[in-house]
Amino acid sequence: MKAGRIHAYHEPITIDDIEEPKIDSETDVIVKIGGAGVCRTDLHIVDGIWKDALGNPSLPYTIGHENAGWIEAVGSGVKDLHKGDPVILHPLMSCGICPACRAGQDMHCTHSHFPGLDGTDGGYAEYLKTSVRAVIPLAPGTDPVPLAPFADAGITAYHAVKKLVPLTVPGTFVVVIGIGGLGHFAVQILRALTPATIIAVDTQKQRLQFAEEIGAHYTVLAGADGGVSGVRSVAKDGVNIVLDFVGEYQTPQAAIAMLAKGGTYSVVGYGGSVNVPTLEFVNREINIVGNLVGTYNELAELMELNRQGKVKITATQFPLQDAPRVMQMLDRGEIMGRAVLVP
Structure with a gap:
C-alpha cells in the first residue's frame, strides 16, 4: 500500500510502498483510511521537535494522527464493529487499565501508543492498525472523509x-x-x-x-x-x-x-x-x-455536536500522493481551515 513516511528529520516525507498492516491481537482493528488530517504537529515531527519527548522513535514510520474511514478487519475479541462501518479514531491507543484510563483521562495513559507520532505507523496511508479502544462508530451512511481533523484538532x-x-x-x-x-x-x-x-x-x-x-x-x-x-x-x-x-x-x-x-x-x-x-x-x-488532546468521550461528544450541525469543519481534500506539497502549503499558511489527505 502507499504511505507517507518520515525517513529523516528536516527532510520532506516520501510516499512509499509498504506492506498492509495485519491483525496481531484480539483487540486489533484495521481501518481503511478515508481521510487523514494534516496537522501542524506533523510539521513539528518532521522538524524533530517531538523527537526527545517521544523517546527518539525509530525511523522510518508513517505519520498522520487525525484519521477516519471504514472498518476493514477486526480481531477475534472485537464484537460490535463490522467491515464497512464508518468510524473516526481517537488518536491514542490506550491500555484501559492504568489509573489515568480508569479515571477517563485516557490521553494521560501511561502505557499508550500514539500512531503517527511515537514511531507507531499512522494514517497517511491506505490502511491503519489501531486498537478497538480508539474506535468511535459514526452513524450509518456517514461520510468519514471530511471528518478526520475532528480526531485531533477538533x-x-x-x-x-x-x-x-x-x-x-x-x-x-x-x-x-x-x-x-x-x-x-x-x-x-x-x-x-x-x-x-x-x-x-x-x-x-x-x-x-x-x-x-x-x-x-x-x-x-x-x-x-x-x-x-x-x-x-x-x-x-x-x-x-x-x-x-x-x-x-x-x-x-x-x-x-x-x-x-x-x-x-x-x-x-x-x-x-x-x-x-x-x-x-x-x-x-x-x-x-x-491543554493536551481530548479524551475518547470528548471526541464522541464532539461528533454529536457535529451531527447536530453545531460544529462544522472547513476542510480541503487532497490526494495522499500530494502529502509533501500539502505540508509545505500548511507551513506557508495557505490552508484555510484544515487539509485532509485521501488515499
Whole structure:
C-alpha cells in the first residue's frame, strides 16, 4: 500500500510502498483510511521537535494522527464493529487499565501508543492498525472523509473549551488567538457550549472574515502589539479568558496583556515561552492552563455536536500522493481551515 513516511528529520516525507498492516491481537482493528488530517504537529515531527519527548522513535514510520474511514478487519475479541462501518479514531491507543484510563483521562495513559507520532505507523496511508479502544462508530451512511481533523484538532479545541465552561457567564469575554485548524473549531464550540462574547485575533484579514462567518462577535487584526490594543478597545478592562492556538512568537506575552484581573490564559499552541514576572501572577491573580488532546468521550461528544450541525469543519481534500506539497502549503499558511489527505 502507499504511505507517507518520515525517513529523516528536516527532510520532506516520501510516499512509499509498504506492506498492509495485519491483525496481531484480539483487540486489533484495521481501518481503511478515508481521510487523514494534516496537522501542524506533523510539521513539528518532521522538524524533530517531538523527537526527545517521544523517546527518539525509530525511523522510518508513517505519520498522520487525525484519521477516519471504514472498518476493514477486526480481531477475534472485537464484537460490535463490522467491515464497512464508518468510524473516526481517537488518536491514542490506550491500555484501559492504568489509573489515568480508569479515571477517563485516557490521553494521560501511561502505557499508550500514539500512531503517527511515537514511531507507531499512522494514517497517511491506505490502511491503519489501531486498537478497538480508539474506535468511535459514526452513524450509518456517514461520510468519514471530511471528518478526520475532528480526531485531533477538533477534540483538542473541545477539550480546552470544555475546561473553561465553568468560568463563562453572560458578559464573559473570550479571545481566540489564531483562526486556523484548531481555532475555527474553538469559535464554534464556544458558541455551542457557552454564553461568552468571542473576540477572534489573527494576522490575516481573510481568517478574521472566516471567524465572523462561523460565529465570532468581534475580530481584531494582530498588529505590532499582537492585537492587545484592539482587544482592549472592545474590553477596556481586559478579557476573562484567552485561548491561544499559536503559542509562539509574541502571542504568550500579548495574551497576558489582554487579560483582566483574575483572568485565565489557556495555552494550546506551543513552541514559544511564557515569560511573566511572578508578581504579575500574584497581583493580577492570573491563571495559566495547558491543554493536551481530548479524551475518547470528548471526541464522541464532539461528533454529536457535529451531527447536530453545531460544529462544522472547513476542510480541503487532497490526494495522499500530494502529502509533501500539502505540508509545505500548511507551513506557508495557505490552508484555510484544515487539509485532509485521501488515499
